[in-house]
Structure formats: C-alpha cells, structure tokens
Amino acid sequence: MSPVSRRTFLASTATGAATILAGVGFTATPAAAAPAGSKPYRLTVMGTSDLHGNVFNWDYFKGAEFDDAAHNDVGLAKVSSLVTALRKERGDRNTLLIDAGDTIQGTPLAYYYAKIQPISKKVVHPMAAAMNKMGFDAAALGNHEFNYGIPLLRTYASQLKFPLLAANAVDARTKLPAFLPFTVKIVQPQGFSRPIVVAILGLTNPGIAIWDKANVEGKMKFPGLVEQAKLYVPRIRPYVDVLLVAAHSGADTSSSYGDSLPYPENASTLVAEQVPGIDAILVGHAHQDVPQRIVTNKKTGRPVVLSEPKMWGQRLSVFDIDLSFAKGKWTVNQVASQVLNSNTVPEDPAITKLLQANHQTVLDYVNSVIGTSTAPMSAATARYEDTAAIDFINFVQADAVKTVLAGGEYADLPVLSIAAPFNRDAAIPQGDVSVRDVAGLYIFDNTLQAVLMSGADVKEYLEYSARYFKAVTSAGPFTPDQVTNAVTDTAPSGTPDYNYDIMGGLDAPLTYTIDLGKPVGSRITDLAYGGTPVAADQQFVIAINNYRASGGGNFPHTAGNTAIYNAQVEIRQLIIDWVTANEVIDPAQFAAEDWALTYNGTPLTIG
Structure with missing residues (x-):
C-alpha cells in the first residue's frame, strides 16, 4: 500500500474542493426555489454503509491493494478524503455524516480486533478510531454488528463518539429499546435566527434473529422496520424540521429467509411508502449502488429520496436537502441525492497515520x-x-x-x-x-x-x-x-x-x-x-x-x-x-x- 503523503493531500485540497469533487463525479444539484418571502438554505448529509472493516484500500486475502474489474477502491481512508472535500466546499456547519450499518466485521483487520486481540478499555477498534476521527454524527446497527456477541458490540459502542441506533432492536424481556432508537442533531446555519432540528432514526435488520440466533436469542428481539418506523416517526416528526432514516435493509423488497420471519429482510422502500413524514433514507445491507431512488409515500403523496452507497467504502452517498425559512419555521422543499466514487481520491493521510500500526500488526499476523x-x-x-x-x-x-x-x-x-x-x-x-x-x-x-x-x-x-x-x-x-x-x-x-x-x-x-x-x-x-x-x-x-x-x-x-x-x-x-x-x-x-x-x-x- 502506498498512501499519499500528508503534504500532497493538503496541497490538493488547497487547490479547491470544487476541483476535487468534480474529479469524483460530483454534480451540484440545482437548489429548489424558495417560496416568496422565505430564505433558502441547503443541508448536506453524507452517508456510508456496509464498510465491513475496511479502513485501507487493501485486500488482506490477496496481500495487495484492492482492485476489481471496475477498478473500485475501498476503505474509510478514501471516503474520508471525499468527506473532507465536501465539508470544505459546503462548510462543516452545513453537513452531517451518518452510516447505515455493518462496520465491525468483514476483513482480517476487523477479525483481529474481535478475536485475536479483542477490543477493550485499552484497545480501540480501528473502525471506531477512524469513524471518530472523521466526525460521524450517527450510525445504524447492521446485522453483522452482532456476529461477535453483544458484549463486544457494547464495548465497541462505548468507544464511539456518536450513537449507534436501532429502533427495532428491543430487549427480549422488557420490550424496551436495547439501543437508542434515534438521535437529534442541531444545525445552526449562519445568518438564520433559528437552528434546524434534524432527527436520525436507525433501523436494523430483522434477520439478526435468524443469522445470529446464538448471540441474541432470549436477549433481544427484532421487529419489522415498517412497524417500528410507524411507532417512532409520528412521535418525532412534530418536533423536528428534517427526519432522516438510516436503514440496514435493502431497497428492493425481498427476504433471503423466505417466510421464516413475518418481516421482510429488505424493506427500505416499504418504509418510504408506508410511513409518512420521512424526508430521506440512507439504505444499507444490499451492497448495491443506488445514487437516487424516489419513492412516493402512499398517504401523503410526498417524495422520499433513497440512496445506497456501494459497500466497503467504494461510494459515499450525498443528500442535498433544500429548506426555506419563513416566519420562524423551516420547510423542506426538495431532496436530491447522488453517490461519489472513492477510486479517484487519495487516502486521507490523517486516517492512514492514525491506523498504520494496526494495519501492520494485522499484516504480520495474516502473512x-x-x-x-x-x-x-x-x-x-x-x-x-x-x-x-x-x-x-x-x-x-x-x-x-x-x-x-x-x-x-x-x-x-x-x-x-x-x-x-x-x-x-x-x-x-x-x-x-x-x-x-x-x-x-x-x-x-x-x-x-x-x-x-x-x-x-x-x-x-x-x-x-x-x-x-x-x-x-x-x-x-x-x-x-x-x-x-x-x-x-x-x-x-x-x-x-x-x-x-x-x-x-x-x-x-x-x-x-x-x-x-x-x-x-x-x-x-x-x-x-x-x-x-x-x-x-x-x-x-x-x-x-x-x-x-x-x-x-x-x-x-x-x-x-x-x-x-x-x-x-x-x-x-x-x-x-x-x-x-x-x-x-x-x-x-x-x-x-x-x-x-x-x-x-x-x-x-x-x-
């Protein structure tokens, strides 16, 4: 692996974030027209999903830089460069960064810090270290978060500077939430008298009850995504200006487990159709590349925008949420989304420096x-x-x-x-x-x-x-x-x-x-x-x-x-x-x- 030098990366960002973003296929979405007498504002929400323990653009099984037929790149170090450029172009205060699950399983790097040298108060998970450094605001739980058992998951959660969300992971005995169902972020745009209140609802996959039965049986239950969204969204919506969902569930309705469970495995489209009040959904789990899918809510007729970034850090979803402010009230006028490709940016030297020692430790082990x-x-x-x-x-x-x-x-x-x-x-x-x-x-x-x-x-x-x-x-x-x-x-x-x-x-x-x-x-x-x-x-x-x-x-x-x-x-x-x-x-x-x-x-x- 040959990470770009800090000097080279900083020099490239100094030439202008717009130039960098143009190189990764970023297209500035035209802003929606603000109603007469109101003032427009754009909030940018960036999203990752199915990172599966990928920090570096490295294939531990091949012992070489990752590559595929499409010459995709992987890893949070790459994604971090995209995030840095967008924040520079849009302004930190005008952006949020969220994830839709499956972060701590999937590579020998992740396995090493779960089984060979398990994370603890003294040993921080590389994914936690990287995501903290990048400044994530929230993440939904994926099904693979449960692979190593609930105690290790709790340790991982304690190392994060942002919440893990799962409205449909409940205590088997009390039926109370086992994790935070949602979190609220306050965004204060410059020049506006009132902040924007943003809610992020997390939904995980009901299949956990099957796939990790040995780890969760008798401890947690996993109701359907639609059912729990119907429970929480009406309670949240009156108090927030923007409501986002991070869902570890694919957009195309299907279930690999057939009728073994009463809830579909891939239900993000159903959530958009059946639960009024959602502005956008960051989709995960299906490992698909979905720049933008618009789903009409059956009750309100309003569009809900879905986007899923391709797995392992190959893509970054970007939602542009156009709002207007009038008479002390924020209104969402338009949401658009796209995905950015991480294969044309260098690895962020801040991430490579932070975790190079962990990477080398795992290289020594696997070789x-x-x-x-x-x-x-x-x-x-x-x-x-x-x-x-x-x-x-x-x-x-x-x-x-x-x-x-x-x-x-x-x-x-x-x-x-x-x-x-x-x-x-x-x-x-x-x-x-x-x-x-x-x-x-x-x-x-x-x-x-x-x-x-x-x-x-x-x-x-x-x-x-x-x-x-x-x-x-x-x-x-x-x-x-x-x-x-x-x-x-x-x-x-x-x-x-x-x-x-x-x-x-x-x-x-x-x-x-x-x-x-x-x-x-x-x-x-x-x-x-x-x-x-x-x-x-x-x-x-x-x-x-x-x-x-x-x-x-x-x-x-x-x-x-x-x-x-x-x-x-x-x-x-x-x-x-x-x-x-x-x-x-x-x-x-x-x-x-x-x-x-x-x-x-x-x-x-x-x-």
Whole structure:
C-alpha cells in the first residue's frame, strides 16, 4: 500500500474542493426555489454503509491493494478524503455524516480486533478510531454488528463518539429499546435566527434473529422496520424540521429467509411508502449502488429520496436537502441525492497515520506461515465444478464434528459436511501456506454446528441448493455466468455464491449429479453414499455453519433443527488450527470428484 503523503493531500485540497469533487463525479444539484418571502438554505448529509472493516484500500486475502474489474477502491481512508472535500466546499456547519450499518466485521483487520486481540478499555477498534476521527454524527446497527456477541458490540459502542441506533432492536424481556432508537442533531446555519432540528432514526435488520440466533436469542428481539418506523416517526416528526432514516435493509423488497420471519429482510422502500413524514433514507445491507431512488409515500403523496452507497467504502452517498425559512419555521422543499466514487481520491493521510500500526500488526499476523501444501488448490471454478479447495473445507468441518461426537450417541452415524464457494479468488499455493491463504478460503466469521438429517432431507437440501443454477437447453459449451447465479423468488438479483452449498462425505464419498436439463426440484440424480443409493430414512450428521443452521438462505431442514453440536468455534479458525497442527495439506487425503453438472445425463461443458 502506498498512501499519499500528508503534504500532497493538503496541497490538493488547497487547490479547491470544487476541483476535487468534480474529479469524483460530483454534480451540484440545482437548489429548489424558495417560496416568496422565505430564505433558502441547503443541508448536506453524507452517508456510508456496509464498510465491513475496511479502513485501507487493501485486500488482506490477496496481500495487495484492492482492485476489481471496475477498478473500485475501498476503505474509510478514501471516503474520508471525499468527506473532507465536501465539508470544505459546503462548510462543516452545513453537513452531517451518518452510516447505515455493518462496520465491525468483514476483513482480517476487523477479525483481529474481535478475536485475536479483542477490543477493550485499552484497545480501540480501528473502525471506531477512524469513524471518530472523521466526525460521524450517527450510525445504524447492521446485522453483522452482532456476529461477535453483544458484549463486544457494547464495548465497541462505548468507544464511539456518536450513537449507534436501532429502533427495532428491543430487549427480549422488557420490550424496551436495547439501543437508542434515534438521535437529534442541531444545525445552526449562519445568518438564520433559528437552528434546524434534524432527527436520525436507525433501523436494523430483522434477520439478526435468524443469522445470529446464538448471540441474541432470549436477549433481544427484532421487529419489522415498517412497524417500528410507524411507532417512532409520528412521535418525532412534530418536533423536528428534517427526519432522516438510516436503514440496514435493502431497497428492493425481498427476504433471503423466505417466510421464516413475518418481516421482510429488505424493506427500505416499504418504509418510504408506508410511513409518512420521512424526508430521506440512507439504505444499507444490499451492497448495491443506488445514487437516487424516489419513492412516493402512499398517504401523503410526498417524495422520499433513497440512496445506497456501494459497500466497503467504494461510494459515499450525498443528500442535498433544500429548506426555506419563513416566519420562524423551516420547510423542506426538495431532496436530491447522488453517490461519489472513492477510486479517484487519495487516502486521507490523517486516517492512514492514525491506523498504520494496526494495519501492520494485522499484516504480520495474516502473512505468518503455518504449514505447507503438496499441491495448489483454487476456488476459482468451485461454483460449477468439484474442487479440492471446497473439499478441504468440508473435510476439516466433518473431521471436527466426528472428533467431538466420538464415543457419544451419534458416533456411529456417517458425517456429511456443507460448504459454499464464498471467495472466487481463494487459493492455497503449493509450498508455504500462510494464515492469509487459509483465511481466504473462509472469509465469513461463521461458527460450526452439527445437525441431524435424513436421506430425504439431504436430497431436498441439495435440490434447494441446485436452484443456484440456470436452466440450460444443451450440454454447452457455456460461460460460467450462463449457468450460475440464477434469479429465484428469494434472490431477485441472482443467487449469490454463498447461497450455493456443496455437500461432501467424510469416511465415504457422498456423490451426486445436478442435471440442469431437469426442472428445479428434480435436478439431483444418482445420490449415493459410499457407492450405495441414499435411502430416504437413512440418518446423517451434518456439519454446517451457524448462518445456515439458523435459517440463513432459507434452506430446508435447518431453522428449528436442534443442533447436536454447537461450541461456537469459528470455522476459519478451525481450518487455521488444522493446518498448524498437521503442518502439511495433502489434497490426496480428501479431494475427489464427487459431484458434477449434467444436461440430461451428458456432462456439461463450461469454460
């Protein structure tokens, strides 16, 4: 990484914030005309979301600066440069900065300060340090804030100089708010006799009850966004001039958990439509790039402006809120929004200087060598063909479960394991293997559980997983994108890779084919364990992650299935520990071609 020098950055800002903003695609929105006899004023609200532990423009899994096909950049250090330029152009007193959740999970930097050197009174979370330095005014809670448990979340909250908001996170016993539902900011424009009172209402995701069940069950409940907004907005609106919502919930109504909960996962548009009195919504959770979406409130007919900045600090949402002041009263006349791209500004040297030592500490950790591999393993093709990389994950998970259950009630049952192709860039090299290499195989902070399934359950589970594939009319050849990431009722934008599960056996192979010439629900053929067809009443122990076991992805036979093992051990750490203890990864020990894609029995050609 090569952060820009402080002198260079300050010199660039000195040339004029307008020049910098023009370079990132900023367009000055024409101000709304103020009514006769009133005086106009523009309030600028900047927003981030789904930062996921990204401070620097760095990919810890690749060991290089972040880059993608669109050459996006990531990290708060980049975003801070955009914020600085906007404040310089608009004036500090005329701006606010808010976030829509998912800040403390997602990178080895975030993981290190949650699990390796947990934050405390003496150890400040890098995201807290960066966001405090940038002067955030408020942030909504995201679902991933709960991944490390409520105690760590409370510690993180105590380190912030701004409030964490969640109107729909309530104490399970008292039903009272578990966090501040909203906060109020007073903006005093120069030359006006009365300040502007701005309320920021925070809404988080009901799916927390499923995805982090082990951390929140019996402690907190998560009502719907619309329901809680209807409770709070009417109480707040009469006392404020501007009402903003920071919602960790996507704009396009859908739920990855189907009907497992009575509240939709992505409900920001519903909030705008059904709850009168909201001026703008900063959207999060969906990882989409939404510069501006205008939704009409069904009761008032007034427009509500939604914007979502692309995840990891790739974008910054900017809301221009035009008000007028007359007879001692503020009126919102117009709201417009856009997103700014962080890839054409340098990293803010104030942020890089503040957290460079933390960054180096994590680099030293992830680059430490813990073993060797006799052959390379790549996950690049794992979503459409059997690979040793996914077999390795399934082997470690199943081996851990079998070891724990040895000598007990379920010791004689065959163990199967489930894993998804989380990271297309994951690769284990031949030769030395580092923590970074292994961590790249499993980029989520999931923990390992074990549940029981029948043979019929296994087939139904695999049939549901096979919805990931698009229907085809021949055996190919096809490009990967022509076959994978199918649109479904629970994935209107296409099924993500992490919701495609691959199942494997430990002591004997679980083999099957996925026939894309057959209709969804009837694609799994030749399902066998150890060469014998799987019987409907056959019993299996399934090694599975906590996200899936709690109903994440709405897979069958997971939510409500009692875990026979749940020690809250992280799968990524299990893999790291396995490599450390065994020293050598030999794919011959676990890799085999156990599943394949076909069309009416003919192997599919993909390349």
